[in-house]
Amino acid sequence: MSTPYAKLPGWADYGLIPFINLVVAFLVAGLVVLLVGESPIQAAGLLLKGAFGSAAGIGYTLYYATSFIFTGLAVAVAFHCGLFNIGGEGQAYVGGLGVALVCLTFDGIFPWWINFPLAILGAAAIGGIWAMIPGWLQAKRGSHIVITTIMFNFIAASLMVYLLVGALKPANSMAPQTRTFAEGAHLPKLDWLLEMFGASIRSTPLNLSFVLALVMAVAVWALIWRTRLGYEIRTRGFSPKAARYAGINEARIVVVTMMISGALAGMMALNPVMGDQHRLQLDFVTGAGFVGIAVALMGRSHPAGIVPAAVLFGMLYQGGAEISFVMPDISRDMIVIIQGLVILFAGALEHMFRPAVQTIIASLRPSAMRLGPAKGEGV
Helix, strand or coil: CCCCEEECCHHHHHHHHHHHHHHHHHHHHHHHHHHCCCCHHHHHHHHHHHHHCCHHHHHHHHHHHHHHHHHHHHHHHHHHCCCCCCCHHHHHHHHHHHHHHHHHHHCCCCCHHHHHHHHHHHHHHHHHHHHHHHHHHHHHHCCCHHHHHHHHHHHHHHHHHHHHCCCCCCCCCCCCECCCCCHHHCCCECHHHHHCCCCCCCCCCCECHHHHHHHHHHHHHHHHHHCHHHHHHHHHHHCHHHHHHCCCCHHHHHHHHHHHHHHHHHHCCHHHHHHHHCCCECCCCCCHHHHHHHHHHHCCCCHHHHHHHHHHHHHHHHHHHHHHHHCCCCCHHHHHHHHHHHHHHHHHCCCCCHHHHHHHHHHHCHHHCEEECCCCCCC
16 A cells, blocks of 8 residues: 655645746756856846747747647646547647648638638547547557557658648649648737737737637636546546446546547647648647647646646747757757756656655645545545
8 A cells, every 4th residue: 555645735736846846947957058158047038038028929939839738738638537648749640631621621612710610620520539549449458558649640640641742732732731721711810919918010820729729728627627527537547446436437438538638639730730831731740749748747737737838838949949049059959958857857757846845835834734545545
């Protein structure tokens, strides 16, 4: 039997510990910057300036964050069911197929406000079906969800290459991409939202899918914590034995959860495909499916944490470009190292500082600590 642990207050569990992990990650990243002969303080200033120092920078930061919110929510939903969905990359990839098919079919018929809901359904349906297959394999055949979802990433990439150099490529074109969508399949930009605060801006890729991402964050919160299905998902994730004892159909919950997770990942494609590039092309996901894992870990699998965590990684993407431009010794690879350190401390070393935080809180506010069962010991 595991040793009981003290359950931290929500503000410490979901706020303080991730903040400490983030600070330590950036301190270690500062040492790396120092080793290459640059100033960590100057690098941090450039990071913030590139991400938030201008209206255009904020627009790009939120644009990147939009994709990470979708994939972070997808990973979080699976986490709550005890599943590690590492296939968000492939699910987002095939979700782009659902978006493109709607846009290519109806872009000259319907306006964007009709095509947008249709594209949402298309992306969610194909992403959900793609994730359902690994879920069914685990539920019915005992296949490991991590292995199958990784394999399906490669299958999705191969499928998209096949389609974009064949059936979906327009005639007399050499590029592996579809034709450009007509105006009826272009999502409105949100530059006006920044201009409301007095910012002068030419153009950024920030589009209406950012609002959809926030709506999905609220929807996931309601699903997981305010519905019977969400209760069954959390019960299965906390203790499969308890779920079976309670009469919950474990196979059904696994498959349904993976479908919801895949649908969220598939909706990520709306941001680049319909909101920015206005065509389906190779590699439009650009690693967002894997970044979603880090976002979910840092956000503690809660939408209220996932949204700011996504903005943080959007900051690293956008601000990293500013650093690499001003400081040539700090390449994009160095930015990847910083992202890796954030993932390391937010994920792999998640509980490094927990014992110390528990001790301090217990000594200052004993009533705030509650003794709970170790994971796997009951519900």
